[in-house]
Amino acid sequence: MTAKESSIRDLAASPVGLRERKKIKTRQAIRREAYRLFREHGYDATTVDQIAEAAEISPSTFFRYFPSKEDIVLTDEYDPLMVEILRTAPEGMSLLRVVRTAILDTLREILHEDREELVTRMTLILEVPALRRRNYEHQMQTWVMITESFAAGTGRSADDLELRVAAAAIGAALAEAIVGWTRDGCTGDLVALADESLALLERGLGDSP
Template sequence: MQGMASAQTSPTEQPEPRLGLRERKKIQTRRAIRGAAYRLFAEQGYDATPVDRIAEAADVSPSTVFRYFPTKEDIVLTDEYDPLMEAAIRARPAGEPPLESIRRGVLDGLRHLVDADLTELRQRTRLVHEVPALRGRSAEGMAQTGRMLCGVLAERTGRSPDDLELRVAVAAVLGAMQEAMMHWVEQGQTEDPLALIDRALGVLVRGLTR
């Protein structure tokens, strides 16, 4: 998601989606660029780190960086989460309530990112919380994720992707996830982020209780 299994609740394990060689190489290059960027952001600060310095640290050309990430903000906000989340939701049982399918799919997909690099996830969410330019651009990425979720849910429910109720449900899911991640940052990132997202989405599934 542009713009993430709980110790308390363990979603059903789903097989990791298989990607082609070309896509895996693209992901490796993106990760190399992001890794170099995060190291430099930690050392120098986000605003003081130019793209050409990131390219040098990642051992690629500036044009390669811009081919994968059109802006510096995109280095932070672009990830491989949406395809994983989409595949995980599609793998959920057909008769499962839509919001429960999203909840489980979100957690199954995000688990791969947490397992791959929790340190990077911490850096990313801190940057989004602290850098105004990133907070502004993150809304664009959330909109892309929202369109993906609307498409998947439309297939599962027989509704149109533009159905108002479906769009409201997806917006609530994205808002809950965003609030969970910002809460994680504000509380010092000591809690399990997946447990926080699970709690936040649980509110949507069961409603607000006393």
């Protein structure tokens, strides 16, 4: 591991503030109850009011944490961390190397702490048409987030074609790894599969951008 990669891993492991931890804890509690209801009654048959009641919150509180029922499945607590990692990436490290270094540790953490939720999430995305449609939109938003965050930290333009293509390719490679893992019954080594997908890109993209 290089010193640059070590600094990224240290940032990924750094604790968040107390207020943010409380918000994350509440979001996770809402999501946990929602996933339980989805498994018991199905996604379409479960209402926001039912989720709020199960999580012991009001519907208005629910919407402070999730704009819609779909966002329970499509959002997580890791995007803000990725933004910080990208904005503070070591000078001279490519976008692909930064993401590859950070995402593998994040995946390991998710699989260790929240594997059941990840399986539920991905299964829902594959099975529910409305979630599949919204997931593609969410992926595009993630590509933009990656591009803008890395550009802000390196002084590059977020309109840089090379950077935008790299971000889209990285997002697509990770999505393909996760979807393939889900279709195979979530039994393989997701971290290895994601690493292999990004390695394929790295051999093709080299250090660009």
